[in-house]
Amino acid sequence: MxxxxxxxxxxxxxxxxxxxxxxxxxxxxxxxxxxxxxxxxxxxxxxxxxxxxxxxxxxxxxxxxxxxxxxxxxxxxxxxxxxxxxxxxxxxxxxxxxxxxxxxxxxxxxxxxxxxxxxxxSAHEVAASLASDHARLASASSIAVIGGGPAAVSSALNAAVTWPRSRVDLFFPGDRLLPHHHPRAARTLLRRLTELGVGVHPGHRAVVPQGFDCDRITGEPVAWSTGQSPHSADAVLWTIGRxxxxxxxxxxxxxxxxxxxxxxxxxxxxxxxxxxxxxxxxxxxxxxxxxxxxxxxxxxxxxxxxxxxxxxxxxxxxRGQWGSVVGVQPNGLEVFAPNGRAYRFPAWTxxxxxxxxxxxxxxxxxxxx
The missing domain is CATH 3.50.50.60 (FAD/NAD(P)-binding domain)
Known part of the structure; x- marks a missing residue:
């Protein structure tokens, strides 16, 4: 058959x-x-x-x-x-x-x-992208992450953990992070970001340069349509969900x-x-x-x-998003349930x-x- x-x-x-x-x-x-x-x-x-x-x-x-x-x-x-x-x-x-x-x-x-x-x-292009993006952030004394979703939160938190001497700022247009996650999960991660010294800036809507597809890490100042003064950083990550x-x-x-x-x-x-x-x-x-x-x-x-x-x-x-947001950390992996409660896999597991x-x-x- x-x-x-x-x-x-x-x-x-x-x-x-x-x-x-x-x-x-x-x-x-x-x-x-x-x-x-x-x-x-x-x-x-x-x-x-x-x-x-x-x-x-x-x-x-x-x-x-x-x-x-x-x-x-x-x-x-x-x-x-x-x-x-x-x-x-x-x-x-x-x-x-x-x-x-x-x-x-x-x-x-x-x-x-x-x-x-x-x-x-190609495999070569994948390897080159991984290496160049990492090197760009590793050499930056200041990092700005634009966006309030999981990719933005993960990038800001992991950058702060990996390069504690670098200034990391997170800008997003809404009132709170992770608008599609349970508020309990958003509060937990906001607390972690604050403890790590990340500057958290709600109410900032970035002006996306004309013709820019958010397809690269940039270094130019970021302007805001919400009226704030432009922000400059050595590396700007555009994680705005486009x-x-x-x-x-x-x-x-x-x-x-x-x-x-x-x-x-x-x-x-x-x-x-x-x-x-x-x-x-x-x-x-x-x-x-x-x-x-x-x-x-x-x-x-x-x-x-x-x-x-x-x-x-x-x-x-x-109805909402759930799961891991920031990936494996030194103390293990934290997974958020649909109700916003976190469950941790210890590092040894x-x-x-x-x-x-x-x-x-x-x-x-x-x-x-």
Whole structure:
């Protein structure tokens, strides 16, 4: 009996896990602009501890045991023929490929600042970016972080921990940090930032220079549309949540007004029974939470059910954000529950228990050293 063919467009966190779940049930082809998993998570530790960050967040595809049966293509998506069930790919060597599918999973993610650039990226470019961003901050005597979300808070806190002699300031437009997290979590992290000497400045809305895509660390003074005097720092991190979906290869009929992929509650694209979407690119809810809430497991189950004519289950998003915000610290990893309460994994549990047993064996079903 012929096995169904599943093409997964995008092998970030959600796409990779979906491929792992389906690898024993279908012939899976994964297409990625990255040379392996290059996670967009944990920006603060990526900037301040690049070697440690890379150990857990930049992993070649051939190290995942469950991907041994998956064919991966390093390339960019050029288009899709929905009627003919085929995607067009331009491989890293410039060759053009047509990849037919029975099921298509759209998980191409988003472009979001200097740490999530668009387009094809080589291993050399990933390494160079990690090194140069770290060196830029390490040499700065003053650092300004613009934004009030998780990436901004993580960057400011980790910079203050790593370089205590540097002046770190955090500017954001609202009244409080982390507006989509529980207020208890926001208060906890505000207290930590203050204890570390970070200057916290609410009510500051930055003027984004015309044509600037927040795609690099800058050194020019930052002006404010809210009336404050310009602020100067040696390094300015733009983490303002200017997210752009990687969907230029898709027909506009599949997208909402912001360019995200429209899905029904089962994560299926309406009108196209064999097309699904998951992760930051999927318009599941206002916060697009399917990646953080591990909808990959539900998606894989729904794909298997759809191929057998079974009943699909609905994704039920959470109202707010939760989880780790600042990554692993010297005293361990703190994870915030949806109610804002923090649960800590002690430092001694991180390598063996959390990363070794829970993440690599449990979540990814085995990762080679």
């Amino acid at each position: 012929t096995r169904p063919r599943v093409v997964i467009a995008g092998l970030g966190d959600s796409g990779l896990l979906t491929a792992i779940h389906l690898s024993r049930h279908a012939d899976v082809v994964g297409i990625s602009t990255r040379p392996g998993l290059v996670s967009g998570k944990e920006l603060g530790t990526r900037l301040t501890q690049p070697d440690e960050w890379a150990r857990d967040n930049w992993i070649a595809f051939d190290r995942y045991r469950r991907l041994d049966r998956v064919r991966t293509i390093h390339g960019t998506l050029a288009g899709v023929d929905l009627a003919g069930r085929c995607v067009q790919v331009v491989a890293a060597d410039g060759s053009a490929l047509d990849e037919p599918y029975d099921v298509l999973v759209i998980s191409t993610g988003v472009t979001n600042g200097f740490w999530r650039p668009p387009g094809l990226v 997210v752009r979906p990687n969907t230029s290869w898709l027909p506009p009929a599949l997208l909402d007004e912001q360019g995200f992929v429209v899905v029904d509650p089962s994560l299926r694209v309406p009108g196209h029974p064999g097309v699904f979407a998951v992760g930051d690119v999927a318009a599941t809810d206002p916060l697009r939470t399917s990646a953080r809430n591990r909808a990959d497991t539900l998606l894989a189950r729904n794909i298997r059910a759809s191929l057998k004519g079974g009943r699909l289950r609905d994704y039920k998003p959470r 991180i390598r063996g228990l959390l990363q070794g047993l829970i993440v690599r064996r449990g979540m990814y079903r085995g990762v080679r050293d």
